[in-house]
Every structure is written in C-alpha cells, then in structure tokens.
Amino acid sequence: MKTKAMRKVLLTLVCTALAIALGACSGDKAAEENTSQITIGIPQDIEDSLDPHKAVAAGTKEVLFNLFEGLVNPDSEGNLYDAVASSHEILEDGKVYRFTLREGVKFHDGSLVTAEDVKYSLEKCADISGGEPLVAAYSAIERVDIVDEKTVDVVLKEPDTDFLPYLTAAIIPASNENPDTNPIGTGPYKYVSRSPQENIVLEKFADYWGTPANIEHVTLQIIANADAIVTSLNGGAVDMFARISQAQAQQVSDDFNVLEGTMNLVQAVYLNNAAAPFDDVRVRQALCYAIDPQGIMDMVSDGKGTQIGSSMFPAFGKYYMEELNDLYATDLERAKQLLAEAGYPDGFSFTLTVPSNYQQHIDTAQVVAEQLKQIGVTADIQLIEWDSWLSDVYTDRNYEATVVGVDASSLTAAALLERFVSTAGNNFINYSNPAYDEAFANAKASVDDAQKTEYYKECERILAEDAANVYIQDLPSFVALNKKYGGYEFYPLYVQDIAKLYLVDGQD
Amino acid sequence: MMRYVAKKLAGLAATVLVVSFLVFAAFAVIPGDPATSMLGTQATPEKVEALREEMGLNDPLPKRFARWAVEFIQGDFGTSYSYQMPVSSMVGEKIPVTLALTLLAFLMMVAMSIPVGIFCARHAGGFLDRAITVLNQVIMAIPPFFSGILITLLFGLILHWFTPGGYISYTQDVWRFLGYMVFPAFAIALPKAAMAVKLLRSSVLSEMKLDYVRTAYSRGNRTKSVLYRHVLKNALIPVVTFLGMALADMVAGSIIIEQVFNIPGLGRILLTSISNRDYPVVQAIIVCIAFLVIFVNFAVDLIYKLVDPRITLD
DSSP states (O other): OHHHHHHHHHHHHHHHHHHHHHHHHHHHTOOOOSSOEEEEEESSOOOSOSSTTTOOSHHHHHHHTTTOOOSEEEOTTSOEEESSEEEEEEEGGGTEEEEEEOTTOBOTTSOBOOHHHHHHHHHHHHOOTTSSOSSGGGGGEEEEEEEETTEEEEEESSOOTTOGGGGGSOOOOTTOSOTTTSOOOSSSEEEEEEETTTEEEEEEOTTOSSSOOSOSEEEEEEOOOTHHHHHHHHHTSOSEEEEEOHHHHHHSOTTEEEEEEEOOEEEEEEEOTTSTTTTSHHHHHHHHHHOOHHHHHHHHHTTOSEEOSSSOOGGGGGGOOGGGGGTTOOOHHHHHHHHHHTTOTTOOEEEEEEETTOHHHHHHHHHHHHHHHTTTOEEEEEEEOHHHIIIIIIISOOOSEEEEEEEOSSSSHHHHHGGGSTTOTTOTTOOOOHHHHHHHHHHHHOOSHHHHHHHHHHHHHHHHHTTOEEEEEEOEEEEEEETTEEOOOOOSSSOOOGGGOEEOTTOO | OHHHHHHHHHHHHHHHHHHHHHHHHHHHHSSOOHHHHHHGGGOOHHHHHHHHHHHTTTSOHHHHHHHHHHHHHTTOOOBOTTTOSBHHHHHHHHHHHHHHHHHHHHHHHHHHHHHHHHHHHHTTTSHHHHHHHHHHHHHHHSOHHHHHHHHIIIIIIISOSSOTTOOOOTTTOHHHHHHHHHHHHHHHHHHHHHHHHHHHHHHHHHHHTSHHHHHHHHTTOOHHHIIIIIIHHHHHHHHHHHHHHHHHHHHHHHHHHHHHTTOOSHHHHHHHHHHTTOHHHHHHHHHHHHHHHHHHHHHHHHHHHHHOTTOOOO
C-alpha cells in the first residue's frame, strides 16, 4: 500500500509540473489587443523622483517629458514653442518675461491650469530652503507676479535675454500634495501606475490641449540587463528601445527599423585640472595631440559618431564650432615634445576612472589607453559603480581623469558651458581661467543675440585652446523601433517623445 | 518541542540583528550615499549636505542603526529613498515573484530528481544509468545563468514557447506569470536536480548493501517492495538535508536568474537598491532572506522527524 501512496505522490508532482509547463505554452499566445498600445524598453527605473522638479537623472527626465510641460516646451528642432502659455513677451530688455496662459489647458486630474498654479510651480523650483534652488538657474528669479488670471510675469534680478529655455520647468497643480508619488501634469500622457524595477504605465490624456497622442496605452518596461535588450526586442516583448549600441543594433531582427541619431552628449576624457600632472596645460595638450577621436569612433562604433572639439555638440547649431575639431590633429611628435617640456620626457601613468554602467565610455577608455601608450603615457583604467562615480569623482572631485558624457539640461549654451566657470558648484574638473570667467559673464550679460553667441563661442575656443579636457565625440545613438510603428523623432535634448509615435497603417 | 521552537526563534532574532548591522556597517564603509545618488549630476556640496541632513544621514552609525531597529520591531520598515514608497508594500509586492520562482524550481527539482535517482539506483551499471551519470556531470558543471541563456535561446528564440523578456506580472495573469516562470525555474532546478540524482543514487546503493536489506529479501520480499518500503526511507535522509540546503540556495540563485530573464523580483530590487544606497529596502530584503533560510532549516528538521521518527528535535 505504501508503495502505491509514494507513487501517487510522485505522479502528482510530475503531473503538476507538466501541467504548468503546458499551461505556459497555450497561455502565451493569447495576445489580446483592442486598443493601440506600445511597450517601450528603458534601461533604468525612475529612482530619483516622479516630481519633475526633483528629477535629476536623464533617464527620468526622458520619461517625465511625456507627462509634463512648461510655459514653453522644446521641439525636435531645438526651438521653443508656447505650451501652457499661449504667448510670451520679453520686456524691459530681458528683465521681465510676460506669459499669457493658454485657454482651457487642463491638468490630468481634470482641473484647469490657473495663474496660481504657474506661480506655485515656478516658486517651488526657485525655493532656496534646500540650500540652493531645485533648478539652479532659478536663483536669477526675483519674483513671480500674477498680473491677472491669465497673465503671469517672471521678474529677474538682472536682465537676461537667454532665460526662456529655463522656463520649460514643469507646471504642476498647487493642490497636489504628493508630487513624489502622484505625478500630475499637463502633458499628452498621464501616469497610471508603476511597479518598481518592473514597469511604468502611461495612458493617453484625452483632454490634452494640443495635438493628442496617437497611441492609447504605453508601458515602459525596465530592462536593466543590457544583454536582455536584444532578446526582448527580437522575442517581441518590447516594441522599441532607444540608445542601443552599435553591436546591439546589428543583432536586432528584420521586424525592426534601426534609426540613427546622436546622443547629444559631450564625450571627453575629463581631466582634473587641479591635480598634477594635468594642472600643466602642456600635459593636457599632449594628450589631445595623442588621442585620435576618429580612431576611437572607428574602433568603438564602426566610425559612427560626430567629432567635437569643445564642450558643445552639433545639435546646438549656431553655437557649435566645427573648426575646433582640427585644433589638435593627431601629432605624436608634438605630443612627446610637449611632455618633455613639461618635465615628463618618459611619460607618466595615471588612473582613468570610468563608470562601469556605460559600455560606450568603457570602450572609449580602452582605445584611449592604447593610443596613449604611443607617447609613453600609461592609463590604468579603473571601473567604478555609477554611485561611487557620483560621490568620488563628481562631488568630491577626487580623481585624475575620467571618461563620461555630459549632457545639456536645457536648450541653452550655458547649460554646457556654465560648469567651467571657476566658481561653479558642478565644475568637477576644477577648471579655472579668469579669461573664461570673463567671456562667460559677458555672454550672460549680452542682450544682443549675435553678440551673445560670439561670447559663447569665445568660451568654447578657450576651453579647446586650454585643452581643459580631451574632447572626443557626440556619441551615435541607435533606436530600434518595431516596423509596426512610426513617427520617432530625435531631439537635441535627452528625451523620448512618445506622443509622436503612431501605428503604421495596414498593421494590427 | 516548545524549547526547540524557542531556540529557533532566538537564533532567528540573533541572525537578523547581526546581518542587518553588518549591512549598515558595509554601507558606511563603501563610497557613495543616498543623497549623492538621488541628486546625480545635479549634486553640489550644499545640496548634498542639505539632503543628508534632511534624511538623517549625518547621525552617527549606531544611532541610525538603533533608529532603524526600533522602527523595524514596531513593524515600520521605512520608506524607500529612491521610490518614496513604503518599503513594506514595495518588498511585499515582489516577494510572491521570488517565492513562486523558488518554489517552482524546488518542485521541478524534486519531480525530476527522485524518480530519476531511484531509476538509476535500480538499474545501476546499466546503459541508461551510465548515460544519465555522464549527463549529470555535464549539467552540474553548467551554472544556472548560462543554462538560462541556453534555455532562452532554445525555448524562446527557436521554439517560441515563451517570449524572452516578456515577463507578465502575477497581478495581471497568474497562469501566464507561472508559464513564464517555468523557464527560469527550470534553469535553477537543473544543476540542483543533477546533484540530487547523484546523491540519491549513491545513497540508495549504499543502503542496499546493508544487512536489513538482505533480511528483507530473505523474508521473500520482491526488489520493488524492499526498495520503496525499506531502503528509500533511509536513503532519503541525506537527500532531505540536501534539498533543504538547495532550497535556501535557490533563493540566492533566483537573484541571478532574475537578471537573465528580466524578472522584477526581490533580486532586482536588491541589486538596484544596493547601487542606489537605498538602505531601508536592502535591510528589509536581507531580513526576508535570512528569515527564509532559517525557516527552511526549521522545515527540514520537521521533515527529518517525519521520515525517521527516531530523530528528536531537542
């Protein structure tokens, strides 16, 4: 009898396992689609905040871009259009920015945007109770005035004609008590739910004031493991993944279009200008002569990418100076000579710190190390966690050199150039040059746009001539998009515009 | 029995205390803190300092640990720094995922290893036994993350039995969730099952050589009944020990497999929380895992008693 009982138990176990396995096969095919939807893979979850004013990570901002809008909003050409405001005027030579609010703009909770909400949002960003305002540039705001219920004035302490790009800060309802967990904005998509490390679900906002989104349901699925990206795409689990590598782009199946753009980053070997030997301009220039950006692009991404010669990338159009790319045409003899003059005839060795989560920077660092061997300089590559990078390199500035990409937080040249002012809190390379500080101050103070541009260009030229960093490239960016969808647009900022995506006709 | 339970509970409390303090201490040593992590590239010394103060990170380590411990005992697991969500709901939402994966893997391991192990022992030296022994060696040598990749390739991309990366939450559809979990569970179960087969086979074979087996045969029993009624019970004791250890090990194994199959379970949350220096979440998960391991040990002890009534727990 006991034998039988034992057998029964075993049989049941085997059957259960089989039943589950079979259930899997049948269940998988039951795809139900009655409304349009898209699953977009993103490499990291939102780990800073759903509050658009507190969000700092580029990966967070690119998601929140679809939920929130400012008084003005950037478009894919890098221009600003009126969003929550229907028009704007710059008065008193740039001291007062007057906004007329658009009629009938609604928040996701159904309430209308009022002048009070605008004042609340801007003041929240300018609030200095945390030591510094949430949006650093907002320290320039003196006050926000409600002129009438449809008109708001932003009054600056000093005239600044270049302040409009900062007024893209999200307008949120003053009544929302938990912006950290319950994001309410005016954008084309509204937040539905999230599950940590799993997904973020968005839904089309039916009462959007402008051109509504095309796709009804959006699931942003977190795929933290880079090796799983291609299988998730090819297996059909996600329909789109932005910023994949060249190698991944080559592996995606024929079901996908691979679109190519740029990442809008300044990738460089950032040098600690306060630490020997990089405190010597000759050493920095020697590195510039020895490192060949084209060679790096050829090795790392099949020659794709855009060379840069200063802290500015091509998407910025009028500020970008292509001529700076040729300032340090590869010249090993000149590099060795400069090293000898600086007192390092036999070269030296230094630690090149690279955040371990960015494969493209690791690849670049490896090529850089090889190229530097030719002039007797040894770069010891040290990989560290992103979080350690933030604290050791970025905040404590305790490093010799690092390879990263720096992005622009707004559509102004200042977003890229302000950090190199000697007193800037985020000047992580410890760059200090009075001529630069002066040029930047002049640019800020200029009212005339042409003159302003000239001063910004001077800043770029100084950075390049001073070899503040070894500038390499604006990285190529590849987007895999299932052929069922169209409408992807590249922006000069780090954002994904989901509202523009649509289902291609003739597909389900 | 009561004394035994009390002893186990005391052990649990001590383990949790030591483990959680070690986690605290480890975070104090490694570079980076939640403030810099939250501010990212917007960090300036003033902002970091203000945020550290706000989050209470400037207090000395023992004070912070005591504050955490007191709240924890009161059932308040705190709020995640990165998600601003209560840790209890965040972790609670993910426990079923990891638990389902682990239990599924465990069931598969048992379902595969016991019949095969007995079969091999009965036919020791036969062709199939030798073939299985060789296969076993190979399977044991393949780590789960690699077999996970092979399984994705074979069942996902070639046979299309499941969608790689197409995890479906249990809150959405339990059956499709389990359907997806079968494959990662299989990857975890394989090497453990191979070990269990090997263990059971040798355990049965060595029991078969003992005197009581000869006696049983001499009483006229047939091979089958001797095997199932007498030998198996004795042979199972070392196997039960192994299964218990394997179950605890599978919890750890699932953390890695979750990465391969893109499953948002405890492991994923644990890893990201470590890199975000999100202490409250890490603490809660570590305590969960410690609890689970101790609970499994407890269960194994009980099963011993069930298999062999001669064993006393005290």
